[in-house]
Amino acid sequence: MKTQGKYGVTAMAAAQALCEDVRNFSTRRRNIMYLMHRYLVENGFYSSAEALKSEGSLSEEYELCDNIDLDGMYLEYASFFNMKFGKYPKILKKVGPKIKVEMAAKGQPKQEKEKDKLEKPPGKAQNTEVGSLANWHMGVGAAKVAAAVNLNPSCYSNAQQQSQPDNANNPLQIRKMETPAESDASSKLVGEIEHGHLGGDDSLFASMDWQSLAELVKTSILREEINLRWSDVCGNQRAIELIKEAVLTPIEYPQLFAHGLKPWRSLLLHGPPGSGKTFLAKALYSETRGQVTFFNITASIMVSKWRGESEKILRVLFHMAAKRAPSVIFLDEIESLTSKRDRVTDHESSKRFKNELLQLLDGMEHTLKGVFVLASTNLPWDIDEAFLRRFEKKLLVQLPNQAERSCLIGRLLGTSISMTPKLLEHLVQISDQFTGDEIRLACKEVSMHRVRCATSKVPGAAKDSQAMSEANVEKAFKMVRPLGQKLLAKHEQWQQENGS
Numbered sequence: 001m002k003t004q005g006k007y008g009v010t011a012m013a014a015a016q017a018l019c020e021d022v023r024n025f026s027t028r029r030r031n032i033m034y035l036m037h038r039y040l041v042e043n044g045f046y047s048s049a050e051a052l053k054s055e056g057s058l059s060e061e062y063e064l065c066d067n068i069d070l071d072g073m074y075l076e077y078a079s080f081f082n083m084k085f086g087k088y089p090k091i092l093k094k095v096g097p098k099i100k101v102e103m104a105a106k107g108q109p110k111q112e113k114e115k116d117k118l119e120k121p122p123g124k125a126q127n128t129e130v131g132s133l134a135n136w137h138m139g140v141g142a143a144k145v146a147a148a149v150n151l152n153p154s155c156y157s158n159a160q161q162q163s164q165p166d167n168a169n170n171p172l173q174i175r176k177m178e179t180p181a182e183s184d185a186s187s188k189l190v191g192e193i194e195h196g197h198l199g200g201d202d203s204l205f206a207s208m209d210w211q212s213l214a215e216l217v218k219t220s221i222l223r224e225e226i227n228l229r230w231s232d233v234c235g236n237q238r239a240i241e242l243i244k245e246a247v248l249t250p251i252e253y254p255q256l257f258a259h260g261l262k263p264w265r266s267l268l269l270h271g272p273p274g275s276g277k278t279f280l281a282k283a284l285y286s287e288t289r290g291q292v293t294f295f296n297i298t299a300s301i302m303v304s305k306w307r308g309e310s311e312k313i314l315r316v317l318f319h320m321a322a323k324r325a326p327s328v329i330f331l332d333e334i335e336s337l338t339s340k341r342d343r344v345t346d347h348e349s350s351k352r353f354k355n356e357l358l359q360l361l362d363g364m365e366h367t368l369k370g371v372f373v374l375a376s377t378n379l380p381w382d383i384d385e386a387f388l389r390r391f392e393k394k395l396l397v398q399l400p401n402q403a404e405r406s407c408l409i410g411r412l413l414g415t416s417i418s419m420t421p422k423l424l425e426h427l428v429q430i431s432d433q434f435t436g437d438e439i440r441l442a443c444k445e446v447s448m449h450r451v452r453c454a455t456s457k458v459p460g461a462a463k464d465s466q467a468m469s470e471a472n473v474e475k476a477f478k479m480v481r482p483l484g485q486k487l488l489a490k491h492e493q494w495q496q497e498n499g500s
């Protein structure tokens with residue numbers, strides 16, 4: 001009896017465990033179906049979503065929690081995998097050509113896929129691509145933009161595909177969500193494009209679309225003549241040091257990095273407008289010209305030229321930078337591209353872009369060697385934590401101190417007026433709390449005053465242009481309102497809490 005009892009208890013425990021397993025399995029299965037359903041809806045596959053709903057018996061009783069989606073899970077899994085194994089998980093593998101044909105034959109007919117997309121209600125159709133983040137949608141004017149930058153219409157977003165129904169001359173290309181496997185392929189493609197030839201016909205990216213994107217990215221490579229030296233930058237020695245360590249030291253002393261030490265990969269500069277963040281980037285470009293490929297990316301370029309394709313272009317950008325290493329990617333106004341993520345209000349294009357950027361920043365240590373990301377922002381507190389974490393260094397670009405102001409004013413006005421030590425000292429006092437840009441403006445005001453005098457019909461004015469009175473110089477400086485300092489305290493506080 002005792003033994004039977006024992007067996008009975010064991011059998012019951014096993015049965016209970018089995019029931020638990022079944023329950024877990026069906027909960028997991030149900031959750032995945034709801035995740036898939038939202039994913040299909042968010043990507044405009046409305047008919048497929050409907051079919052899934054009815055075949056999978058998804059009821060209205062449940063909906064996904066607000067902070068859950070398939071994309072986010074994918075990203076988290078990929079990040080975890082990358083952290084653990086130093087590479088991204090391989091999710092897809094290529095099928096052989098024969099199987100591909102069979103699959104195509106078995107697959108959904110093209111017209112049906114097209115119907116699937118066209119059935120999207122017009123209102124919602126716009127919503128999927130109309131990004132709250134800088135309105136990254138492919139509107140009607142987008143075709144013109146794309147044409148202007150030589151983009152193939154087939155590389156437009158879903159929304160654009162809907163506004164341009166398929167026809168014989170414009171065969172529909174179903175938009176693919178790229179995977180890490182494709183990411184490798186895009187890297188390979190960039191190399192091929194860079195060397196003037198594309199892969200064979202079966203190459204995943206052997207299409208004009210990718211070539212156009214790569215051409216577009218190439219237009220962001222700075223080539224203009226800029227003559228700036230580090231010594232032209234007043235102050236900000238810490239930023240200069242860090243930038244040199246990141247870019248110049250590895251070129252000059254590669255042996256220092258031969259045994260596992262990695263140079264800085266990313267630096268976020270923040271500070272009030274006009275404090276000289278872009279100026280630092282320009283000085284870097286000028287000082288490294290010929291040794292480094294410099295990609296100059298502003299949020300406005302992304303919005304106007306990259307919309308709808310931004311995450312693809314971003315990937316091409318990073319891979320091209322790696323191919324042309326050593327390179328610098330300068331991301332100006334980065335806050336407008338990396339605002340706090342919101343699973344509810346962020347639109348698909350914005351989510352995709354942010355996820356892509358996060359993955360690329362993650363990959364810089366292992367897969368994108370020789371690339372340094374220099375970003376600048378006036379509003380670091382608007383940037384999502386996830387992006388902040390990925391910047392190895394976060395540095396406040398300070399307003400110039402007394403000695404630095406004296407140096408800057410002396411340099412900017414030195415030859416145009418007769419500067420006495422007393423006048424210089426006075427100007428340095430007036431310009432307390434000025435940004436570098438405000439000092440530049442004050443000095444420009446002085447120079448313009450001289451121009452006004454020289455062109456004035458008032459007798460004696462021309463003489464004044466030669467020897468400008470100290471009172472006029474001071475007046476010009478007092479005309480400038482120091483706006484940058486209003487934000488300084490907030491930047492200092494932020495630096496204390498988040499800087500490194």
Ligand SMILES: Nc1ncnc2c1ncn2[C@@H]1O[C@H](COP(=O)(O)OP(=O)(O)OP(=O)(O)O)[C@@H](O)[C@H]1O
Pocket residue numbers: 232233234235236271272273274275276277278279280376377378400408435436437438440
């Ligand atoms: N530290 C500095 N040394 C010399 N010149 C400076 C300095 N800071 C600013 N300037 C002058 O101010 C101009 C504008 O600065 P810059 O565009 O770099 O500011 P910013 O911080 O990037 O501003 P924003 O955030 O608005 O883009 C520069 O072109 C330069 O002439």
